[in-house]
Amino acid sequence: MKLIEYPDQEMMMIDLANQLAGELNTHLMTHDHASFAVPGGSTPGPVFDALCAADLRWEKVHVLLTDERWVPETSDRSNTRLVRERLLTNRAAMAHFVPLYAEAETPEDAIDDLIEGLKPELPISVLLMGMGADCHVASLFPGADRLADALESDAAPLMAMRAPGAPEPRITLTAPVLEQAMSKHILITGHEKREALEKARGLRRWDAPVRAVWNDATVHWAA
Numbered sequence: 001m002k003l004i005e006y007p008d009q010e011m012m013m014i015d016l017a018n019q020l021a022g023e024l025n026t027h028l029m030t031h032d033h034a035s036f037a038v039p040g041g042s043t044p045g046p047v048f049d050a051l052c053a054a055d056l057r058w059e060k061v062h063v064l065l066t067d068e069r070w071v072p073e074t075s076d077r078s079n080t081r082l083v084r085e086r087l088l089t090n091r092a093a094m095a096h097f098v099p100l101y102a103e104a105e106t107p108e109d110a111i112d113d114l115i116e117g118l119k120p121e122l123p124i125s126v127l128l129m130g131m132g133a134d135c136h137v138a139s140l141f142p143g144a145d146r147l148a149d150a151l152e153s154d155a156a157p158l159m160a161m162r163a164p165g166a167p168e169p170r171i172t173l174t175a176p177v178l179e180q181a182m183s184k185h186i187l188i189t190g191h192e193k194r195e196a197l198e199k200a201r202g203l204r205r206w207d208a209p210v211r212a213v214w215n216d217a218t219v220h221w222a223a
Contacts, residue, residue, distance in 0.1 A: 001214040003197075006222040009046070009189055016187065016220050017050035020126060023183050025056045027125045033060045035098075035121035037173065037181065038087065039130040039138070040065060040079025043189055047128070048087035058091055062121055064098035066129055067139035067161075067172035070107050077168070100158070100171050107160035107171040114171070115158050122157060127181035129217075133192050135200045135208035139163070139172035142207055150174040151205055151212050175205075175212040184217035186210070194221055 006012035020036075027034040038044060065079050073080045080101060088095055098121055102110035129137045136142060140150055141163035150159045155174040162169050178184070188197065197219065200208035 001217050001219060003219045003221065006220065009222040012187075012189075012220055012222040013046035014050050016128075016185065017047050017054065020047070020051055020128065020185070021054035021056055023126045024061055027182070028057055028060055031125070033062055033096075034125040035062045035064065035123075036095075037064050037066050037124045037127045037178075038083060039128060039187075040067065040069075040082055041130055043130050044128065044187055045082070045086050047187065048083070052087050052090040052092040054091065056091075058094040059096075061092075061095040062098055063088065063092075063095045064118070064121060064124075065100050066127070066137070066178070067170055068100040069166075070101065070160075070169040070171060072103070073101070107169055111158055111160060111171065115156065118157055122177060122180075124177065124181035125183065127178060127184045129178065129184070129186045129213065131186055131188050131193060131197065131210050133196050135196050135203070135210045137186070137210050137213055138178060139166075139170035140175065140209035140212070141166065142209065147206055147209065151209070152176075175209070178213040179215065184213070186214065186217050186219045188219065188221050189223070191223060194223075197221075 024034045068079050104110040139161045144161050144163035157177045205212045
């Protein structure tokens with residue numbers, strides 16, 4: 001794990017957007033398409049705002065989420081909605097979106113079809129992750145019902161997940177998919193998350209799931 005500290009969040013967001021654009025462009029020089037996995041939540045929004053205007057072949061970029069709440073896109077809790085509003089606009093409107101949600105009562109009802117749609121995108125070309133103060137990444141939460149299964153090296157690429165404090169079911173990329181991404185970035189802000197990251201060094205993977213995916217990752221942090 002490599003840690004980069006920035007003097008302020010604005011500089012970090014712009015610099016990270018430039019790095020991601022550069023990596024996507026480099027990948028496209030030797031591949032037909034690039035898969036780009038991104039987190040939901042509010043933290044990456046400024047990165048998306050800068051990245052969506054980048055001059056690259058967006059029509060060859062396949063965007064997917066690292067995880068999704070099992071809610072329709074019309075919900076204000078939908079990560080898909082956030083990505084469409086903040087990333088898949090401007091030049092990036094030409095990108096192809098790979099969904100992690102389908103109209104079904106539970107994620108288990110749709111997961112087989114979603115896995116089939118995901119397979120052509122693996123391994124992920126460029127991965128951007130967030131991290132919670134509890135050291136979760138994607139929807140790999142400490143205490144989640146299927147966390148142990150999702151951390152296994154032979155886990156299915158997608159898994160339904162339910163966790164204490166999460167008001168709806170989730171669907172998430174599993175640890176091996178995240179770990180095997182060709183380029184990995186973790187974006188965190190604030191002193192609480194920085195302290196959590198340092199604390200994770202002494203914890204087990206099921207207590208700090210970020211540990212399962214941080215090998216060869218670059219962590220970007222600003223207060």
